[in-house]
Amino acid sequence: MIWLTLRQFRVQGAVVFGGLAVLAAALLITGPGLADDYNEGIAACGSPDNCSRFYRNFFIDHQYYFGGLLAVVVFLPGIIGVFWGAPLITRELEHGTHRLVWNQSITRNRWLAAKVGLVGLAAVLATGLAVVAVDWWSDPLDETALNQTETTSAARISPIVFVARGIAPLGYAAFAFALGVTVGVIVRRTLPAMTITLVVFIAVQILMPMFVRPHLVSPVSRTIEITADNHGDLMLDQSSGTPRLRVEVDAARGAWTITDETVNASGNKVSEIVLPKSGNPCEPGPPDPNGEPPKGPPQACFDYIKQQGFRQKVVYHPADHFWPLQRAETGLFAVLALGLTGLCFYWTRRRLS
Amino acid sequence: MTVALEAQGLGKKYGKRWALSDCTLDIPAGRVVGLVGPNGAGKTTLLNLAVGQIQPSAGSIRVLGGRPAEGPAQLAKVGYVAQDTPTYAALSVADHLKLGARLNPSWDDALARKRIERLRLDPGHKAGKLSGGQRAQLALTLGIAKRPELLILDEPVAALDPLARREFLQGLMEAAVEHSLGVVLSSHLVSDLERTCDYLIVIVESRVRVAGDVDDLLASHHRLTGPRRDPSTLPADQHIVSESHTDRQSTLIVRTDAPIHDPAWTVGQVGLEDLVLAYMSAEQARPTLEAVR
Structure with a gap:
């Protein structure tokens, strides 16, 4: 059965593993150069301002490669689920070959176990290979993202990067594959099975960071003062005559912020801080001697905010929640994959003919 | 006399429709049994039940004393050439023989090779490129070389031209005699069965009308x-x-x-x-x- 499974899987397997081998070779060749550039830049930058600029430029220079590689790892499990999982059984059903193979001296369970086991293993292996190669290559960029406030959305704990790092992609691959096979066994036709698998898997990928992942590990919840050091985007709106300030803060370096809202002195959420009409303390100052705009509002603004009792409530996962979240999410998908596989075996034994 | 197939009140329901109902049969072993009836009469359902492809909704069926598809030993005893003689289109003739050898402990490789040679099938040829008659012969070869005690065939010649039909049935009969193989063969044409069968079952509208020795x-x-x-x-x-x-x-x-x-x-x-x-x-x-x- 192993021979037959591999024989049937030959072409599909060769396409994906061949593509990954080319990718891995390209990364292996370019990776050391990228790491050298990074190390030299860090060694040479000197002052914090210069280093900050180096981080930003270094990241921007490579952001398309970074994003592209991210996409490879994010989409690979879905591709595997759709092209390896869904057709695994439906192709047999559509061509009637299940009636040939089920009447050799091998039980249906063993037949399914060989197919699901081998191709499922290949699914996890392929994804693992992609993750190892991409994570290794992207390491300098991940570090840059961690050290650069403007690129905090690229930190490895942020929703999109998270599913392309660590061990979570393996869980996604197992889940996507099991989903594809099980949907295929239930709907029995290749194209509908591929479509349903794709839609469900993308929905899971979108809903997961929105509703599930934040709660897999208890996030940190704090109410902090808004200071010149921790503020993020500030938006001053003077259009209605009364100046209003909308505040965001950076909870912690490399963190994934889930809630970021301003609360007033009595602890209620406000969308904006209303500033006095005359003598607005948050009016931007004059340009600095080099002609560049000031980095932020004057200290008087933060003093005013503090004096009025406004604080910022933040709920976030700090950078060191990365591995606990990875373990929890991978475990969750492993359990889902096992559950789907169980359903697949049940359905194949009881409902297929 | 041993029994090839025995059914007691056997029935299979799809939704609300009974594809086969109240079927009670005793087919003796070692016979060439023809199962005849119009299209949609329940022939395929009965055969699928006999090989364990589907489970009965009512009654029971035993084949060569065992529950169909109960385990590898039972599967090894019963060969099945399904309707439309399915084969793997992308696999070559040689691959099919390898498949048979890998999945059947009782596989008779010499027999399979001899048959393929006699049929003048190119082992490197993809099954998808074979003619209907050649594909049916390949499926039959898999069924015979597995060396079952009972070979069940569901309308194997329905799609074949008269010459291919005769060659197929001839090959089947030779194998049945040579290996003292029990055969159950379904068809909607009596002429297919007339020359080959010594036992006949007529099934109409999901019920067995008559069953017995042809003579x-x-x-x-x-x-x-x-x-x-x-x-x-x-x-x-x-x-x-x-x-x-x-x-x-x-x-x-x-x-x-x-x-x-x-x-x-x-x-x-x-x-x-x-x-x-x-x-x-x-x-x-x-x-x-x-x-x-």
Whole structure:
């Protein structure tokens, strides 16, 4: 059965593993150069301002490669689920070959176990290979993202990067594959099975960071003062005559912020801080001697905010929640994959003919 | 006498429709059994139940003493050439033989190679490129080289031209004799079965109408022709299979084990084809027919 499974899987397997081998070779060749550039830049930058600029430029220079590689790892499990999982059984059903193979001296369970086991293993292996190669290559960029406030959305704990790092992609691959096979066994036709698998898997990928992942590990919840050091985007709106300030803060370096809202002195959420009409303390100052705009509002603004009792409530996962979240999410998908596989075996034994 | 297949009140329901109902059968081992009936009569359902492809909704079925597809040993004893003789289009003829060798402990590789050679099939040829007749022969080769005790074939020649049909059935018969193989073969054409089978089952509208040794069936069925009369006046041991009447004349096909003495009848032989047609065209739900097996 192993021979037959591999024989049937030959072409599909060769396409994906061949593509990954080319990718891995390209990364292996370019990776050391990228790491050298990074190390030299860090060694040479000197002052914090210069280093900050180096981080930003270094990241921007490579952001398309970074994003592209991210996409490879994010989409690979879905591709595997759709092209390896869904057709695994439906192709047999559509061509009637299940009636040939089920009447050799091998039980249906063993037949399914060989197919699901081998191709499922290949699914996890392929994804693992992609993750190892991409994570290794992207390491300098991940570090840059961690050290650069403007690129905090690229930190490895942020929703999109998270599913392309660590061990979570393996869980996604197992889940996507099991989903594809099980949907295929239930709907029995290749194209509908591929479509349903794709839609469900993308929905899971979108809903997961929105509703599930934040709660897999208890996030940190704090109410902090808004200071010149921790503020993020500030938006001053003077259009209605009364100046209003909308505040965001950076909870912690490399963190994934889930809630970021301003609360007033009595602890209620406000969308904006209303500033006095005359003598607005948050009016931007004059340009600095080099002609560049000031980095932020004057200290008087933060003093005013503090004096009025406004604080910022933040709920976030700090950078060191990365591995606990990875373990929890991978475990969750492993359990889902096992559950789907169980359903697949049940359905194949009881409902297929 | 050992039993190849025994069914007790066997039935299979799809939704609300019974594809096969109340089927009770005893097929002796080592026979070449023809299963005949119109399309949609339940032949495929019965065969699929016999190989464990589907599970019964009612009753029970045992094949060679075991529950169908119960385990590797049972699967090894029963070969199946499914309807439309499926093969893997992307796999070569040689790959199919390898498949058979890998998945069947009792595989007879020499036999398989000899058959492929005799059929002049190129081992490197992809099964998808074979003609319908060649594909059927490949599927039959897989079924025979597995060396089962019973080989079940579902309409294997339905899609073949007359020449390929004859070659296929010839190959099947040779194998059956050579390896003392029991065969159950379904078809909607009696002519396919006439030359090959020594046991016949007629199945119509999901019910078994008649089953028995071909020679016994031929000996016990008679065509009676005579002046028009009411069939209910026949002796109790003569079961009417079919009847047709004109103004002056009645023609009946009856089944009886006793000789027919009534001088009013002209008694004629019934050929296998006519016999099957009589059962197929018989009125439904005739209680006497239900009793006849």
